[in-house]
Amino acid sequence: MAALAKTFLTITAEAPFDFEQTVTAHGWVALLPNHWNNQSKCLERIQQLTDGQVVQMTISQAGSADSTEIIVHVNHTKSLTTDGKEEIIKIVRHMLRLDEDFSALYAIAGKKGAYYEPMMQGFGRLLRSPTVFEDLVKTICTTNIQWGGTKRMIKEIIDAFGHPFAADSRQKSFPSAWDIAQKDFKTFNAKTNLGYRTDYIHLLACRICNGELDVESFLNPAIKTADLKKKLLAIKGIGNYAAATMLMLLGHYDALPVDSVFREFVFKKYFKGKSVPQARAEKIYKGWGKWKYLAYWYDMTR
DNA sequence: GTCCAGGTCGCGC
């Protein structure tokens, strides 16, 4: 076992900020290499850095629940360079969306009455992955499968192609597009049981690596939602539902999802269990402008 | 054994 060194990094978020709400806002926290320790209220994650080193990050909130101080406890086996430290901070800021401004959302929430008021305490930061690639793979693995299946498939991908943490080789990072693309389809298929999603994920990795597709550029905030949706739908395996999920993860909240969960929730809460057309269901959140998805998500998870 | 999952693709019209 390699010797372990520890480094503490701190990050200050802007108020209002709610660490636990942010991390557990949706299912991603339960997908490897993320792990939520509910006792210690820490988000643990194995992460490979640009220089190749694989580290273990334990992310938590300092002090009380309304503190804006975030501590990243890094376990590493090689020395952590200044670049490495900066990269970790950048990754954590990205995952927790510390640079997103929700003040316009809270302004609407403040006018919607008591039910939506708690939103103003930092709701809206939905946990995301360090890369768009990882979010795409995870989203593809939520289609036409139950949640247990999603967790199994993501674990298989990581076990087969992730990079081990030197101090505990059972724990691995999420593989890069290159890690997957460098295996031929047969090898990739043999090591995972992703059903027909195997083709989609391998093709996605290959197209990223050969330069056909630059999915990280999807993070550019200047891209209009409609254009971004087109780019997403052009990816094999991404349809209407998956594109809506990805738009949410990419910080575009103006579109509502089109999946069974959305429909069921809205029918039950607003239409006495009766099904109505999608357009009618969407009217429920029309007062939320470009924040519709977050209004729905708040309503759904409350 | 059989059904189906927070769908998507590719075809035919």
Added chain:
DNA sequence: GCGCGACATGGA
């Protein structure tokens, strides 16, 4: 542009 069957896999 819309309807419809096929699609891999494992868990209920």
